[in-house]
Amino acid sequence: MKYFPLLWATLWRKKARTIFTLLSIVVAFLLYGMLQGVNAAFHLSIDNANVNRLIVTSKISLTEPLPISQQQQIASVPGVSGVAFAVWFGGYYQEPKNFLFATPVNIDDYLHVVPEAKIAPEQVEALKRTRTGLIVGATQMTKYGWKVGQRISLHSTIWVNKYDGTSDWPFDIVGTYTFSGDESQEQGAYFNYNYLDEARTFGGGTVGWWIVSVKDPHQSAQIAARIDKLFENSPDETKSQSEKEFTQGFMKQMGDINFIVQAILGAVFFTLLFLTGNTMMQSVRERIPELAVLKTLGFTDAKVTVLVLAESLLLCLIAAAVGLGLADLLFPMLKNTIGVVRLPSRVILSGASVAVVLALATGGLPALRARRLVIVDALAGR
Amino acid sequence: MNDIVSLSQVAKRYTRGKESVEVLHSLDLKIAQGDFVALMGPSGSGKTTLLNLIGGLDRPSDGDVTVAGERIDRLSGAALARWRARHVGFIFQFYNLMPMLSAQANVELPLLLTSLSAAQRRQNAQTALKIVGLDDRARHKPNELSGGQQQRVAIARALVADPTLLVCDEPTGDLDRKTADEVLGLLQTLNREHGKTIVMVTHDPKAAEYARRQLHMDKGTLVPGNTP
Numbered sequence: 001m002k003y004f005p006l007l008w009a010t011l012w013r014k015k016a017r018t019i020f021t022l023l024s025i026v027v028a029f030l031l032y033g034m035l036q037g038v039n040a041a042f043h044l045s046i047d048n049a050n051v052n053r054l055i056v057t058s059k060i061s062l063t064e065p066l067p068i069s070q071q072q073q074i075a076s077v078p079g080v081s082g083v084a085f086a087v088w089f090g091g092y093y094q095e096p097k098n099f100l101f102a103t104p105v106n107i108d109d110y111l112h113v114v115p116e117a118k119i120a121p122e123q124v125e126a127l128k129r130t131r132t133g134l135i136v137g138a139t140q141m142t143k144y145g146w147k148v149g150q151r152i153s154l155h156s157t158i159w160v161n162k163y164d165g166t167s168d169w170p171f172d173i174v175g176t177y178t179f180s181g182d183e184s185q186e187q188g189a190y191f192n193y194n195y196l197d198e199a200r201t202f203g204g205g206t207v208g209w210w211i212v213s214v215k216d217p218h219q220s221a222q223i224a225a226r227i228d229k230l231f232e233n234s235p236d237e238t239k240s241q242s243e244k245e246f247t248q249g250f251m252k253q254m255g256d257i258n259f260i261v262q263a264i265l266g267a268v269f270f271t272l273l274f275l276t277g278n279t280m281m282q283s284v285r286e287r288i289p290e291l292a293v294l295k296t297l298g299f300t301d302a303k304v305t306v307l308v309l310a311e312s313l314l315l316c317l318i319a320a321a322v323g324l325g326l327a328d329l330l331f332p333m334l335k336n337t338i339g340v341v342r343l344p345s346r347v348i349l350s351g352a353s354v355a356v357v358l359a360l361a362t363g364g365l366p367a368l369r370a371r372r373l374v375i376v377d378a379l380a381g382r
Numbered sequence: 383m384n385d386i387v388s389l390s391q392v393a394k395r396y397t398r399g400k401e402s403v404e405v406l407h408s409l410d411l412k413i414a415q416g417d418f419v420a421l422m423g424p425s426g427s428g429k430t431t432l433l434n435l436i437g438g439l440d441r442p443s444d445g446d447v448t449v450a451g452e453r454i455d456r457l458s459g460a461a462l463a464r465w466r467a468r469h470v471g472f473i474f475q476f477y478n479l480m481p482m483l484s485a486q487a488n489v490e491l492p493l494l495l496t497s498l499s500a501a502q503r504r505q506n507a508q509t510a511l512k513i514v515g516l517d518d519r520a521r522h523k524p525n526e527l528s529g530g531q532q533q534r535v536a537i538a539r540a541l542v543a544d545p546t547l548l549v550c551d552e553p554t555g556d557l558d559r560k561t562a563d564e565v566l567g568l569l570q571t572l573n574r575e576h577g578k579t580i581v582m583v584t585h586d587p588k589a590a591e592y593a594r595r596q597l598h599m600d601k602g603t604l605v606p607g608n609t610p
Binding site: 295297 | 472483500539
């Protein structure tokens with residue numbers, strides 16, 4: 001700590017240069033925080049995938065419907081503890097940008113296999129009683145300022161209501177749900193399957209996919225194979241996979257987010273490496289006589305090396321702290337898009353590690369130059 | 383008096399490309415504790431090279447260099463650095479202060495290498511600045527001080543760790559006559575009243591008059607007639 005005032009004063013020796021270098025690194029770490037945050041948010045749903053569940057879809061495609069008659073057959077497979085279904089509704093509120101992941105379900109079956117969804121019992125009963133009932137995720141309730149008892153209309157991009165010939169489906173909000181351990185799951189809504197099935201113009205008696213809970217997660221692979229075997233050579237062959245595999249596959253359909261993020265950040269930090277490295281080299285070159293004086297006063301080669309590295313570390317850590325701090329402040333603005341409220345702490349920790357690596361990489365050469373400096377040559381200007 | 387500096391058969395050669403140039407030839411020198419020696423001679427005579435060897439900034443090619451009881455030509459780089467911190471205070475022609483630090487912080491620099499507390503470092507630096515008459519300028523940065531004041535800050539920095547020896551390379555070379563006389567008077571006071579041993583390289587005969595004795599160098603050797 002006793003060297004801190006010296007380091008601090010050295011860092012601000014050329015104020016304008018230090019400010020511009022700091023700003024470049026701050027922007028890089030802001031970008032790092034935001035992109036890695038988004039990346040982490042996408043992976044959160046994969047990380048949070050339940051190991052006790054399988055997702056069963058049509059072997060042809062996720063969008064291909066399956067007959068509801070399969071439920072009993074899947075339930076009879078040894079090792080299966082529950083079966084629920086879901087259907088892709090493709091709903092939005094007022095404008096396409098207000099996407100709402102509304103899912104027609106049998107609420108009892110669904111809560112049995114997805115117990116993380118928490119709904120007050122009286123609201124579950126209200127949903128069963130109300131054909132047009134809708135249970136909305138807490139995040140969406142807050143976002144739109146909806147209240148229980150309110151009537152809203154959701155537009156479906158797939159289903160036409162045969163009673164009025166439109167794609168607008170009226171709903172009565174009868175409750176809200178939370179999702180333990182993953183706030184991003186609170187962006188959806190559940191409604192009665194029968195409401196959709198009775199009113200839709202096509203696809204009656206079908207579901208989108210099956211959600212199957214298993215008694216022993218170690219048996220998941222065998223159970224998945226048994227389910228697929230059950231429907232082999234039928235018109236509705238299935239593809240069963242763990243919830244994690246399903247989520248990963250779903251994410252990949254949107255593009256390899258991880259690759260895109262790493263590629264962008266790789267380019268940014270590669271450029272930054274040269275920028276900061278050059279600044280540090282220039283700074284040390286200008287201070288050759290001063291470093292020689294430090295050595296003259298009795299600072300060892302090792303101490304001078306550490307001082308130059310510490311200066312680089314100080315610069316990068318300050319910039320990383322500001323950049324990641326800004327990312328932490330701005331990240332909640334993406335809540336409506338990606339559903340994650342706070343920048344994950346692992347992003348901040350990995351950002352700090354990147355700052356240390358950047359500091360060592362950019363400070364390494366200048367520190368070596370300072371270490372090798374010969375006092376009499378440096379003082380004589382050679 | 384004890385000899386604080388003892389050089390025996392010291393030679394120094396520099397290699398520039400394929401050429402090897404000997405700048406000091408078989409030089410013997412003894413300086414007693416409490417002495418104030420002015421090293422004079424034409425440019426290229428080897429004064430600064432000799433001063434660098436005495437101050438432990440450079441190593442001889444041949445011969446022994448014993449300063450403050452230590453054979454410094456045998457010390458490793460790190461040990462030599464520690465030895466310099468303990469025994470030598472340096473004063474340069476162009477002051478060589480850290481431009482971004484205040485006078486006080488500049489003077490405190492050598493004390494960072496000691497185990498003194500922050501309060502003790504501050505106190506010692508204030509005392510050193512008081513000795514050179516600049517305690518009222520402690521917060522000023524070098525560019526806010528005159529040349530003479532900067533050199534006095536440099537002297538305070540050289541003094542603050544209470545070194546055995548002060549090594550000065552043209553300390554008044556960048557100063558006007560009046561300021562130079564003030565700085566030299568200060569060095570003389572440090573020698574006479576505080577018992578500091580001083581070795582000073584100078585071109586200026588008037589500056590050399592402040593020393594107790596003058597040594598003249600020419601072509602890498604001490605001129606015998608002027609060596610007491």
